[in-house]
Amino acid sequence: MKSLLITSVKIVLPESEYHQQVVDVLIENGTITQIAPSITNNDDQVEIVAGAGRILSAGFFDLHANFGEPGLETKEDLHTGAAAAAAGGFTGVAVMPNTEPAIQSRAEVALIVNVAKGLPVSIHPIGAISKKREGTELAELYDMQQNGAIAFSDGNRAVQQAGLMSRALLYAKGIQALIISHAEDASMAAGNKMNEGEMSTYLGMKGIPNLAESLMVSRDLYLAEYNEAPIHFSCISTVEAVDLIRRAKAKGQPVTCDVAAHQLVFTDAEVVGFDSNYKVSPPLRTAQDNAALLAGIKDGTIDAVVSQHSPQEIEYKRVEFHVAKNGIIALQTALPLLVRAGLTEEEIVNTLAVNPRKIVGLKQPKIAVGEPANLVLFDTVSTWTFDENTNKSKSANSPLFGEELTGKVTLIVNNSQIIKN
Structure with a gap:
């Protein structure tokens, strides 16, 4: 060099x-x-x-990115994902198991670790909690950890079975690993496409209520407390979730959380033009939710900001809103969105560089x-x-x-x- x-x-x-x-x-x-x-x-x-x-500053670290490798390289492979990350200021990225096959065993973890060697951006796999991310059978957590998985999550799928999530928390605690929860009660979300509220009523679209998220946050907080295990919530989006996590932290429970950068700036009002690039999961919420998320960053309830980088091919986005896939590419725009949201320089560094590494126990870069x-x-x-x-x-x-x-x-x-x- x-x-x-x-x-x-x-x-x-x-x-x-x-x-x-x-x-x-x-x-x-x-x-x-x-x-x-x-x-x-x-x-x-x-x-x-x-x-x-x-x-x-220390290089940014993204706790939640979706690359396509293995199996979905037409969306993003490790090399192009690393290039986007580098352009956005990230020197480290944790990749979710939303691949085909899912990152669910030592084979997939080892593949990512080996392919990523030599890249300017350090890529860390997050292993699946359940096999095929189906939420029915626990995946090989220990084997994945031994081969380089830094945490466990079912990615953009919430673990619907409380018993499985409880066992995952207990098992992960035993190997000093972290479970990352995507909080959405499927029976409440019902496969709907945007936030439930005035805008969904105006547009005539079925909505996903805040309750779908807060119910799952509440359940997983209880499960983590019962098992005396740490838990991390990724991409929270609602007033209620912020309040639940704030209260859990106040009583000393080992809980952390992050928010996607776009949730701090965009609201469900953006959907009025039916631009499918605004279709994300969890959906864009209201200005009141935005304000609560920003307040959560200011008071330390929300520990980190993530890109939730979710690349999709054009054929999955240039279609009607209700059939389009969820996701925004966001590694290169995370910093501008935090600037737009009004975060200070120190808040940007803490939420993008310092706290994400603390959450998953990675060594902090020093200047x-x-x-x-x-x-x-x-x-x-x-x-x-x-x-x-x-x-x-x-x-x-x-x-x-x-x-x-x-x-x-x-x-x-x-x-x-x-x-x-």
């Missing part, structure tokens, strides 16, 4: 001794070798990047001399256009496609590689 000198950059990393300081940072052979107010460079082999007006460089350089004021020229994903299913966005990643450094935008 070429040596890199980042000049006059503000470091934002709350646990770093350089937090909120403006410094020069020299990286050589993938390692941070100097940090000082000013570094003199006489080596023409050192690439200099101006950091003035920009922020240097210190002698440490391997795992960094992102970004700012919250520059603009760029998300279009076919800048999109790194195989898919293009984003309501932000063609828009000028605020909040730009300049580069990442990870695994002794520099990737520039």
Whole structure:
């Protein structure tokens, strides 16, 4: 790797001794070798990047991305997913088991770990809780953990059987693993396509009530408490879920949660044009839910923000809203959405870089001399256009496609590689 000198950059990393300081940072052979107010460079082999007006932080880590490999590589493979992640400032990504076959045994976990070797973005598989993600029989959790799975989830399917979820929590506790819950009661959601409320009534579409999420959050909190096990809720979207998790945390229960970046900005009002790029699971909710989610980030109830990157081929999106597949490509737009939502620099770093790694027990990157460089350089004021020229994903299913966005990643450094935008 070429040596890199980042000049006059503000470091934002709350646990770093350089937090909120403006410094020069020299990286050589993938390692941070100097940090000082000013570094003199006489080596023409050192690439200099101006950091003035920009922020240097630990690389972002996404707790919830969907790549297609194995089996669904036409949506996204590990290489294109990593390219999209790098462009969005992510140096690490946890991939959900929504593949064919599902990530449900050591074979699929080992495949992902091996294919991802050498990529500039570290890719970590999340194993399925149940075989084929069908919610009836526990998958091989221990074998998957031994081969590199960092947590367990049935991805975009909720575990409907309380008994199976209880056993999963108990078993995962025994091997010091984390269960990630997708909270949706299928009998309440009933296969409907958007949020239940004034907008669904206006559009004449059957809706999914907030209760579908809060019922499952409540159930899984009780199950986790009964088994004295930790639990993580991914992509919560409702006022009620925030309140339930806040109360659980207040009484000391080991629960964490995240929210998808688009849930902080978009509402069900976007669906009025029947643009299928706004069709996601859980569905876009109301402005009141948005406000509750933002408040949850501010008070620490919500620990992390995820992309919920869900690529889909054009034939699954350019169709009528009610038959379109769920999902938004979002690795490259997570930062701009958090800027649009009004998060501070420190909140962005905590929710995108620090807390996601804490949740799954990964080592925290440090900005210190002698440490391997795992960094992102970004700012919250520059603009760029998300279009076919800048999109790194195989898919293009984003309501932000063609828009000028605020909040730009300049580069990442990870695994002794520099990737520039």
